[in-house]
Amino acid sequence: MKKIVIALGLIGLSAFALAQKSSSDSIAEYRQMLQDGNPADLFEAKGEGLWVQKRGPKNATLEKCDLGKGPGVVKGAWVELPRYFADTGRVQDLESRLVTCMQELQGFNADEIAKTPFGKDEQNNVTAIATWVAAESKGMKFNLSQSHIEERKMYEVGKRIFFMRGGSHDFACATCHAQDDKRIRLQDLPNLTKNPGAGNGFGAWPAYRVSNGQMWGAQLRLNDCYRQQRFPYPMFGSDVTIALGVYMGVNGKGGETVAPAIKR
Amino acid sequence: MQTRRETLKHSAAVASLLAASGLFPQYAQAFEKAAFEAKTINEAIKSMGGAVPVESKDVTITGPDIAENGAVVPFGASTSLPNVKRVLLLVEKNPSALVAMFNVSPDVEVNFATRSKMGQSSDVYAVAITNDGKAFFAKKEVKVTLGGCGG
Amino acid sequence: MADPMRIRAQAAGDKATVRVLMSHEMESGQRKDGTGKIIPAWHIQDVTATLNGKTVLTAEWGPAVSKNPFLQFTIKGAKAGDKVGIIWKDNKGDTRTDEATVS
Numbered sequence: 001m002k003k004i005v006i007a008l009g010l011i012g013l014s015a016f017a018l019a020q021k022s023s024s025d026s027i028a029e030y031r032q033m034l035q036d037g038n039p040a041d042l043f044e045a046k047g048e049g050l051w052v053q054k055r056g057p058k059n060a061t062l063e064k065c066d067l068g069k070g071p072g073v074v075k076g077a078w079v080e081l082p083r084y085f086a087d088t089g090r091v092q093d094l095e096s097r098l099v100t101c102m103q104e105l106q107g108f109n110a111d112e113i114a115k116t117p118f119g120k121d122e123q124n125n126v127t128a129i130a131t132w133v134a135a136e137s138k139g140m141k142f143n144l145s146q147s148h149i150e151e152r153k154m155y156e157v158g159k160r161i162f163f164m165r166g167g168s169h170d171f172a173c174a175t176c177h178a179q180d181d182k183r184i185r186l187q188d189l190p191n192l193t194k195n196p197g198a199g200n201g202f203g204a205w206p207a208y209r210v211s212n213g214q215m216w217g218a219q220l221r222l223n224d225c226y227r228q229q230r231f232p233y234p235m236f237g238s239d240v241t242i243a244l245g246v247y248m249g250v251n252g253k254g255g256e257t258v259a260p261a262i263k264r
Numbered sequence: 265m266q267t268r269r270e271t272l273k274h275s276a277a278v279a280s281l282l283a284a285s286g287l288f289p290q291y292a293q294a295f296e297k298a299a300f301e302a303k304t305i306n307e308a309i310k311s312m313g314g315a316v317p318v319e320s321k322d323v324t325i326t327g328p329d330i331a332e333n334g335a336v337v338p339f340g341a342s343t344s345l346p347n348v349k350r351v352l353l354l355v356e357k358n359p360s361a362l363v364a365m366f367n368v369s370p371d372v373e374v375n376f377a378t379r380s381k382m383g384q385s386s387d388v389y390a391v392a393i394t395n396d397g398k399a400f401f402a403k404k405e406v407k408v409t410l411g412g413c414g415g
Numbered sequence: 416m417a418d419p420m421r422i423r424a425q426a427a428g429d430k431a432t433v434r435v436l437m438s439h440e441m442e443s444g445q446r447k448d449g450t451g452k453i454i455p456a457w458h459i460q461d462v463t464a465t466l467n468g469k470t471v472l473t474a475e476w477g478p479a480v481s482k483n484p485f486l487q488f489t490i491k492g493a494k495a496g497d498k499v500g501i502i503w504k505d506n507k508g509d510t511r512t513d514e515a516t517v518s
Contacts, residue, residue: 027332030332041421300477355479372489
């Protein structure tokens with residue numbers, strides 16, 4: 001009698017285990033099916049065009065924009081950002097650096113672009129260009145510099161911010177993203193404190209979100225994280241967002257970039 | 265039941281007649297909008313010139329078992345049947361069942377892929393309509409789930 | 416004019432597989448705005464594919480096709496260097512044509 005009960009129990013458990021595996025395999029299959037034909041391509045194409053298009057009050061292109069590897073060098077720039085820039089005296093991520101270039105080279109007003117809501121006007125262009133720049137580093141590995149004191153400082157700031165609990169729900173980034181094998185409903189939560197989570201998680205944005213058909217850059221992704229944590233919105237290109245980028249990017253060193261990715 | 269079947273046969277016969285008489289293109293224009301407004305699978309197929317569809321191993325539908333988000337669900341519809349004139353993709357539980365319709369020409373393989381919105385978990389159909397107005401289908405159950413907060 | 420499409424056409428033997436990404440809102444007509452009014456349906460209705468100018472495929476789409484639609488099909492008898500054209504027309508009468516060379 002005891003043997004039968006144990007046997008039945010084991011069968012029950014294994015069936016349960018199989019069912020569990022199935023769901024997450026099915027989701028992985030769904031995601032795989034969407035890889036070919038990522039609408040991010042459309043934004044990539046737009047961004048590529050914007051890079052060489054004469055625009056703004058100065059009627060100039062962005063072809064002399066220095067993303068850290070020299071004016072106009074786009075390949076490989078993404079996997080080294082955020083980094084320190086001597087001309088602005090600060091550590092910048094891709095999107096804030098693009099806005100700097102749009103101001104210096106094309107005559108746009110950086111503050112105005114920063115204040116523009118995501119999905120509107122020049123922010124759309126920033127997102128498109130960021131998508132293209134990230135795509136130009138496809139297949140490369142993250143290799144952020146920590147040689148400048150400001151870069152090291154931002155890493156430490158990012159780390160503290162990552163673990164800082166606050167807001168009405170006492171959330172921190174770490175609440176969701178500092179452990180392995182966690183998920184919310186069907187979303188696996190990457191552990192952003194180390195690889196592979198850091199490289200994959202940080203390296204997935206800009207990404208196309210199928211749920212709303214929008215292209216999201218890292219700035220918007222972080223903005224939305226803060227919204228979910230019930231924190232006030234960080235400003236576009238703020239030190240908070242850049243510091244977090246440095247923290248995750250350095251944690252993700254050696255991880256392969258997958259941007260622009262496709263997400264639910 | 266019998267009355268309905270006869271009515272449908274009649275519709276199919278009418279459709280075939282019209283097709284044969286060359287009035288099809290004009291008739292097709294009126295067809296199309298009605299088809300996309302049809303609420304049920306059979307209604308949509310009927311307005312696309314097909315009889316009540318029968319299941320066939322020669323029609324294939326590919327798609328995920330679970331869609332993480334119903335806004336974008338990838339599907340493939342193909343068939344090895346001869347004399348196919350149209351291929352339809354339908355989601356049973358959508359407000360209007362018909363998603364897309366492909367007109368087959370001798371220059372393309374009868375194999376199409378696109379992405380559909382799904383309002384909820386539902387059976388999804390690939391239907392091949394042949395030149396003589398017969399309709400053959402394959403179906404697949406797709407579960408739709410809204411994902412979590414991140415990702 | 417609407418944003419450009421991305422068309423990739425790859426030859427394999429005597430066929431070419433064509434993959435297209437179109438930029439379109441594909442508003443279903445089911446959603447309501449903030450005031451409770453239905454946002455009108457706005458979607459691609461007709462799609463035509465050509466090979467060196469000759470129509471090889473026509474399709475009709477309803478509002479259920481996903482936003483920024485993806486389409487894949489295979490053209491028989493196509494080879495590298497051939498031109499694949501895609502034209503779409505939406506229910507507001509807007510249209511877009513793009514071309515790609517089979518590689």
